Amino acid sequence: MDLIIPVTIGIIILSILAWLPFDFYLGRKSHLNHVFNKDFPKRSSEIQIYTNGQSLFRELFKEIKEAKTHIHILFYIVRNDSFSREFLQLLKTKAQSGVEVRLMVDRIGSRRLTRKTIKDLKHYGIRFMFTHLPKWPYFFYSLQERNHRKISIIDGKVGYLGGYNIGKEYIGEHPTLTPWRDYHVKITGEGVQDLQYVFLEDWFHASGEDQRKSKEYFPSLKKGTCIHQFIPTEGVFLEETFSDLISAAKSRIIIGTPYFIPSQKLFSDLRVALSKSVEVTIIVPKNSDHPLVKEAAFRYFRILLKDGARVLQFRKGFYHSKIVLIDDKICDIGTANFDRRSLFLNHEMNCLIFDRLCIENIKKELKYDMDHSTPLTLEMLSIPSPVRKIKESIATTILPFL
Numbered sequence: 001m002d003l004i005i006p007v008t009i010g011i012i013i014l015s016i017l018a019w020l021p022f023d024f025y026l027g028r029k030s031h032l033n034h035v036f037n038k039d040f041p042k043r044s045s046e047i048q049i050y051t052n053g054q055s056l057f058r059e060l061f062k063e064i065k066e067a068k069t070h071i072h073i074l075f076y077i078v079r080n081d082s083f084s085r086e087f088l089q090l091l092k093t094k095a096q097s098g099v100e101v102r103l104m105v106d107r108i109g110s111r112r113l114t115r116k117t118i119k120d121l122k123h124y125g126i127r128f129m130f131t132h133l134p135k136w137p138y139f140f141y142s143l144q145e146r147n148h149r150k151i152s153i154i155d156g157k158v159g160y161l162g163g164y165n166i167g168k169e170y171i172g173e174h175p176t177l178t179p180w181r182d183y184h185v186k187i188t189g190e191g192v193q194d195l196q197y198v199f200l201e202d203w204f205h206a207s208g209e210d211q212r213k214s215k216e217y218f219p220s221l222k223k224g225t226c227i228h229q230f231i232p233t234e235g236v237f238l239e240e241t242f243s244d245l246i247s248a249a250k251s252r253i254i255i256g257t258p259y260f261i262p263s264q265k266l267f268s269d270l271r272v273a274l275s276k277s278v279e280v281t282i283i284v285p286k287n288s289d290h291p292l293v294k295e296a297a298f299r300y301f302r303i304l305l306k307d308g309a310r311v312l313q314f315r316k317g318f319y320h321s322k323i324v325l326i327d328d329k330i331c332d333i334g335t336a337n338f339d340r341r342s343l344f345l346n347h348e349m350n351c352l353i354f355d356r357l358c359i360e361n362i363k364k365e366l367k368y369d370m371d372h373s374t375p376l377t378l379e380m381l382s383i384p385s386p387v388r389k390i391k392e393s394i395a396t397t398i399l400p401f402l
Contacts, residue, residue: 020140027141035234038198045189046224047351047358049333051321051365053164053171056184057087063154064090070100070217072153072199074131076109076146076335079167080117087166088117092124102127104203106147107134109165131206132347144401145235148346149335150184151199156219159187159195161230161334161349163322172317177289179317181369183256183333185351189224198232198349226355231334234347238336241350242324242343243269249278249326254366256283256321257338259290260297261402266338267300271307280309283369284376285319293339295388296395296402298381305378312373322350325366331359340400 050056064071071094078084095101103121105113107130121128131147152160162184164170172178187195200212211217231241246253246269253273260282262270274280282304288294301311324332334350336342353359395402 023138023140024144027138027145030138031141031145031235035236037237038232040194040230040232042227042229042354043189043191043194044223044225044227045187045191047226047228047353047355048186049358049361049365050162050164050184050186051181051368053180053182056160056162056164057171059186060152060160061087061090063158064094067094067099067154069155070102070153071155072102072151072196072203072217074104074147074149074151074199074202075165076106076148076150077165077167078103078105078110078113079165080112080114081168083168083171083173084166088121091126092121095125100127101125102129102199102203104129104131104199104206106130107132108143108146109148129203129206131202144341144345146341146346147202148342149198149202149349151195151349153192153196153199156196156217157188157192157221159192161185161187161195161351163320163335169318174318176287177318180320181314181317182320183323183365185333187228187351190221191224191228191230191351192221193218194230195349198230202347226353226358228354229352231332231350231352232348233336233350235343235345238348238350239263239265239343241332242266242338245324245326245330245332246270246273248330249273251327252279252281252325254281254283254323254325255338256319256323256366256369258285258288258318258320258322259293259337259339259341259402260284260300261293261339261399262300263340263343266343270304270309274304274307274309280304281312281370282309283312283314283319283321283366283373286313286315286374287318289318289320292391292395292398293402295391296399298388298392299396301376302378302381305376305381311376312370313376314369314373316372319369321369323362323366325359325362328359328363329356330354331362333362340402344400
């Protein structure tokens with residue numbers, strides 16, 4: 001009798017572990033059957049680049065305070081800290097003044113928001129929704145499929161998109177990840193309508209309320225000077241977008257990412273580019289914010305370094321940028337990392353920029369990134385390290401989830 005309970009528990013645990021691969025496979029299959037490629041046309045807007053959290057949020061908060069009709073905000077992460085409370089208080093103030101406020105956050109990324117906080121937000125009139133709730137029958141797969149977008153729209157006329165979330169680390173108040181280096185864009189002009197549509201589509205899937213054709217959210221917008229195109233992806237089609245960019249390169253590719261875990265196709269594309277004498281530079285953080293992601297990249301770096309790539313480790317804070325520059329002609333900035341999660345699991349939103357003047361400004365920021373980085377060499381990766389070897393082995397087994 002004494003063995004019945006532990007044996008039963010063991011059987012249950014083993015059964016769950018055995019089921020997980022089937023859950024993931026069937027969940028992925030179901031996902032692919034229900035996803036469609038969404039194409040937005042090229043737009044002309046004004047685009048401003050932010051690489052500093054304090055500057056970004058100073059401007060965003062100013063826009064929120066001046067909002068007249070509505071505020072629509074989606075973040076992957078909203079922390080439960082002092083900066084997050086300041087952000088939420090601002091939204092409550094605007095909601096009480098009669099401005100429509102919708103706040104949507106990812107259920108796992110923003111799991112630290114308490115029920116009390118959410119109840120308080122609703123009490124003040126904020127329309128609050130969690131997006132991507134884990135659900136049956138493919139619970140494990142739905143737990144992995146996250147909404148990683150960070151989108152803000154003010155009055156349908158001003159939009160924001162990029163890598164920053166809401167939390168103290170993003171404004172330089174983390175004990176080890178400071179300063180936080182990232183890329184975020186502010187958009188004014190006709191491109192804002194596409195950000196609005198994606199937000200309202202995510203809102204529809206989360207709440208069942210369909211506002212995608214509501215005219216009050218789509219005011220008349222003027223053209224700007226920067227040609228760009230928004231690329232929304234849902235764990236599908238991002239690999240194709242990146243592959244097309246890499247394959248089109250003639251002279252130079254720069255990739256800035258906190259996590260370099262490419263698919264086999266993208267890895268092969270980079271090797272082909274190198275074989276054609278295309279200069280490839282990859283910028284990653286020196287120190288990581290998650291276990292194993294740094295070591296997961298080493299297996300790729302060893303081969304790319306042998307092929308002639310340059311790998312740089314950013315040392316002035318934590319590098320969280322999501323940027324790809326092709327031949328100084330096309331630049332991709334958005335929410336997607338250069339990793340398996342963004343490629344095959346997360347819902348992301350990226351912006352392709354084609355304007356030369358805008359790209360020149362971005363190149364200045366990339367120069368700063370490279371000037372504050374040091375090379376990672378093949379010799380450094382060849383130094384014997386049992387701990388690193390173990391970490392790399394573990395990382396290799398869980399690559400699809402990194």
